[in-house]
Amino acid sequence: MRTLHFTSPTGPVHAEITDLVIAGWTGRDAHKLQEHIDELAALGVAPPATVPCYYRAGLETLTQAPLVDVLGHDSSGEGEWVLIETAGGRFISCGSDHTDRKVEAYSIMVSKQMCPKPISHAVWPWEEVAPHWDSLEIHSEIREGGQWVTYQRGGVAAMRHPDDLIEKARALGVPKGPGLLMFGGTLAVQGGIRPAADFRVTLHDPVLGRSLSHGYTARTV
Template identity: 85%
Template structure:
């Protein structure tokens, strides 16, 4: 088990994580999903036989640090919502499924294990966002030319609902009980997939007028 410290309503909370699962190819809209398939195909990455799919990754890849190390110059971030299932309740945050694209071209599971998985320290209770889930927005940015530019932007409604992902995961024997931390899938990018040293992702709740942001800088080894 990996114990991680978070904040909930401004107060600290420590939660135990036993399984890291990364859901992939989670688009609800077939056309938007095809966009993501096409942009990855341009990098030589073949789609799975069925969607959605689930990848396991080591707990040691989880990080809340503002600086992480990656190997080479072929990795990039992906802004996503994250879900935690714990005895203390279900929680929602955001993170980046940072992935080595060169490795991804020959093995997606290996690429998932290659890079750190930055996640937010702040969380929301599921009950606070469940009634208006589809109105939440994911916005990721990269720093290019000294300025922050939009890399991804869209509603979480573009991806499968968390309950749907959990149901399908259970049917496949993927861990979904207490201790689960799941990445919920990502959006197509603006301007094509590309590396950037500085990345940040925001999960925005327009109904409650709040957001969770996590940013990090990569150092290429």
């Protein structure tokens, strides 16, 4: 078990995590999903037989640190919303499914396991965003040439709804209930998948006028 500490509009949240699950290929729109399939195919990554799919990863990969260590120069971030199930209810965070792209070409499971999974320090109670979930926006940025540039941008409506992902995960025997932390899938990138040392992700709620964000630097070792 891993205990993570968050801030929220309703007070501190202490989440006891027992299972880390990374949902993949979660696009609702077939065209947008194909865009993501194509950009990964360009890196030699074969799509799964069925979508969505779910990958397990070790709890030790979860981090809220601003600096993480990665092996080599072939990894990159992916901005995602993150669902956290606790005994006190469901919460939403944001994070990065940092992945080694070279390794991903021969084993998605290994590529997921070998990289840290940075997540934000703040969360929102599910009840506060559930009524207008599809209005939420997610975007990520990378630092290139000394400037922050847009890497991903779009609405969470482009990805499967959290309830849908949970239902499909349950049917496949994926752990559920309190203790689950699930990354919800990602968007296609602008300009092609590429490594960058500095990455930041933001989940924006235009209805309530607020954002969650997390930034980190990936240090090559």
